[in-house]
Amino acid sequence: MSRVVYGRLMSVDRTQVLRAAAALLSRKATATMDEVARAAGIGRATLHRHFAGRDALVRALEQLGIEETEAALEAARIEEGPADEAVRRLVPALQPVAPLLSFLVTENQLFEGDGQNEGWARLDARLVALFRRGQEEGAFRIDLTPAWLCEALYGLIGSGAWAVADGRVAANDFSYMITELLLGGARRSVEK
Amino acid sequence: MSRVVYGRLMSVDRTQVLRAAAALLSRKATATMDEVARAAGIGRATLHRHFAGRDALVRALEQLGIEETEAALEAARIEEGPADEAVRRLVPALQPVAPLLSFLVTENQLFEGDGQNEGWARLDARLVALFRRGQEEGAFRIDLTPAWLCEALYGLIGSGAWAVADGRVAANDFSYMITELLLGGARRSVEK
DNA sequence: TCCACGTGAGACATAAATGTCTCGCGTGGT
DNA sequence: ACCACGCGAGACATTTATGTCTCACGTGGA
Known part of the structure; x- marks a missing residue:
C-alpha cells in the first residue's frame, strides 16, 4: 500500500483515509477509531493527528x-x-x-x-x-x-x-x- | 404513569419497556441503557434485571x-x-x-x-x-x-x-x- | 397488621474507547 | 551525508458505558 506524496514528503493521503473509513463504516457503523485506522493502513495516533476525534472524522465523511x-x-x-x-x-x-x-x-x-x-x-x-x-x-x-x-x-x-x-x-x-x-x-x- | 399488574404485585411490564425502548432507539440508535431506562420510566437496575445487557435488549427487540x-x-x-x-x-x-x-x-x-x-x-x-x-x-x-x-x-x-x-x-x-x-x-x- | 417481593436510587468495580504523549525510525529533501 | 519531518508503536490518563451489588421503600397479599 504505497502512499501519495503530500507536500514535501511521504505522508498520509487524507482522502484515501476517508475512503477507507467510509468503506468500513458503511459495513460496520460502530467501528472504533482503532479499526478505522487499521482499515486505512495507518496508526491510530496518525488518524488522530488528521481528525481530532471520532466526531471530526464523521464530519469529514459527511463533507x-x-x-x-x-x-x-x-x-x-x-x-x-x-x-x-x-x-x-x-x-x-x-x-x-x-x-x-x-x-x-x-x-x-x-x-x-x-x-x-x-x-x-x-x-x-x-x-x-x-x-x-x-x-x-x-x-x-x-x-x-x-x-x-x-x-x-x-x-x-x-x-x-x-x-x-x-x-x-x-x-x-x-x-x-x-x-x-x-x-x-x-x-x-x-x-x- | 401507572403500571400493569404482573403476577401478584405491581411490576414492570416487559412489553411496555420494549415499546419504550423501540421508540427511543428508533430515533437515537446509540442511546445508552440509562437513557432507555429513563425513557421507559424505570430504574437502570430494573432494566438490567429484565435484560441482561444491551445485547439482550436488542435481541428482545429483534424478537x-x-x-x-x-x-x-x-x-x-x-x-x-x-x-x-x-x-x-x-x-x-x-x-x-x-x-x-x-x-x-x-x-x-x-x-x-x-x-x-x-x-x-x-x-x-x-x-x-x-x-x-x-x-x-x-x-x-x-x-x-x-x-x-x-x-x-x-x-x-x-x-x-x-x-x-x-x-x-x-x-x-x-x-x-x-x-x-x-x-x-x-x-x-x-x-x- | 405484618410480611414478602420487586423496585428505585445510588455506590462501586469493570471494560472499553478515547485522547494525549513520548520515542525511535525511516523517508525524502537539502 | 545530514537533517527535518511525519509516521508507527506503545504507554498512559481520562472518559463513558456497562454490569453488579446493597439497601431502604412501598405496594399488595395473607
Missing part, C-alpha cells in the same frame, strides 16, 4: 459524501432535459457514493444539533426541484410529493447498496433496479 | 419486531387474493412496526454472527413468495427480482417511517406514498 453527491448531480446534469431521463442518469452516477451515503443518513447524530451541514439542504433542494420539474412536465404523478420522492430515492439507494454488498443484487443491476422501481414501480403496465 | 411483523403479514393475509391487493393491505398493517423495523435493519450486528434469528428468513421467504406470486399472476414485472422488491419494501418502509417522524410526510399518507411508489412508481402512466 466528503456531500461533495461527491453534488458532483454526481453535476455529472448527471440533473437540471437538463426531461426529468425522467435525468433520474436515469443520476442513479448510476450515485452508485459509487451509495455506501457512504447510506451510512451518513443513518448517522442521525448529524441531523439533530443546530450546526447541521447546509449541504444536505442544498442537495434536498436540487432533488426536490428535479421531481417537481418532472411533475410540471407531466412526466411524474402529482399525488406523490417531491419531498417523498426525494426521501424514497435516498431509501432505495441505501437498500440497493446494502443488497449489492450482501450479494442479493448484482452490482451491474444496481442502477436498473432502482431506476425502474422508482420510475415505473412494480406493477406490470399494459403498454409494455 | 418483538419479528413477531409484530409476522402478525402484520397475518393480519394482511398476504397469501390471499391478488398480489397487488395483498401489498395494499400489507403496508398499512406494517405502519405501526415501521420505526422498530427500520431500527433493526440498520443494526447490522444482528446479521453478522452465526446465531442470527431465523425469523428474518421466514419473513423474507414470505415476502419473496408474495412478489413471485405477483409475477406469476402477471401483475408484477418480471425484470425486477422478488428479492430486490423485498429489499426495496424494507427500504421504503424505513424511509416512510423516517419521513413521518421528521414531519416531511403526514402519518396518514404513509401507506399511500409507499404503496403507490412501490406498485406504480413515479412515472405518470397513460392509463390513469
Whole structure:
C-alpha cells in the first residue's frame, strides 16, 4: 500500500483515509477509531493527528459524501432535459457514493444539533426541484410529493447498496433496479 | 404513569419497556441503557434485571419486531387474493412496526454472527413468495427480482417511517406514498 | 397488621474507547 | 551525508458505558 506524496514528503493521503473509513463504516457503523485506522493502513495516533476525534472524522465523511453527491448531480446534469431521463442518469452516477451515503443518513447524530451541514439542504433542494420539474412536465404523478420522492430515492439507494454488498443484487443491476422501481414501480403496465 | 399488574404485585411490564425502548432507539440508535431506562420510566437496575445487557435488549427487540411483523403479514393475509391487493393491505398493517423495523435493519450486528434469528428468513421467504406470486399472476414485472422488491419494501418502509417522524410526510399518507411508489412508481402512466 | 417481593436510587468495580504523549525510525529533501 | 519531518508503536490518563451489588421503600397479599 504505497502512499501519495503530500507536500514535501511521504505522508498520509487524507482522502484515501476517508475512503477507507467510509468503506468500513458503511459495513460496520460502530467501528472504533482503532479499526478505522487499521482499515486505512495507518496508526491510530496518525488518524488522530488528521481528525481530532471520532466526531471530526464523521464530519469529514459527511463533507466528503456531500461533495461527491453534488458532483454526481453535476455529472448527471440533473437540471437538463426531461426529468425522467435525468433520474436515469443520476442513479448510476450515485452508485459509487451509495455506501457512504447510506451510512451518513443513518448517522442521525448529524441531523439533530443546530450546526447541521447546509449541504444536505442544498442537495434536498436540487432533488426536490428535479421531481417537481418532472411533475410540471407531466412526466411524474402529482399525488406523490417531491419531498417523498426525494426521501424514497435516498431509501432505495441505501437498500440497493446494502443488497449489492450482501450479494442479493448484482452490482451491474444496481442502477436498473432502482431506476425502474422508482420510475415505473412494480406493477406490470399494459403498454409494455 | 401507572403500571400493569404482573403476577401478584405491581411490576414492570416487559412489553411496555420494549415499546419504550423501540421508540427511543428508533430515533437515537446509540442511546445508552440509562437513557432507555429513563425513557421507559424505570430504574437502570430494573432494566438490567429484565435484560441482561444491551445485547439482550436488542435481541428482545429483534424478537418483538419479528413477531409484530409476522402478525402484520397475518393480519394482511398476504397469501390471499391478488398480489397487488395483498401489498395494499400489507403496508398499512406494517405502519405501526415501521420505526422498530427500520431500527433493526440498520443494526447490522444482528446479521453478522452465526446465531442470527431465523425469523428474518421466514419473513423474507414470505415476502419473496408474495412478489413471485405477483409475477406469476402477471401483475408484477418480471425484470425486477422478488428479492430486490423485498429489499426495496424494507427500504421504503424505513424511509416512510423516517419521513413521518421528521414531519416531511403526514402519518396518514404513509401507506399511500409507499404503496403507490412501490406498485406504480413515479412515472405518470397513460392509463390513469 | 405484618410480611414478602420487586423496585428505585445510588455506590462501586469493570471494560472499553478515547485522547494525549513520548520515542525511535525511516523517508525524502537539502 | 545530514537533517527535518511525519509516521508507527506503545504507554498512559481520562472518559463513558456497562454490569453488579446493597439497601431502604412501598405496594399488595395473607
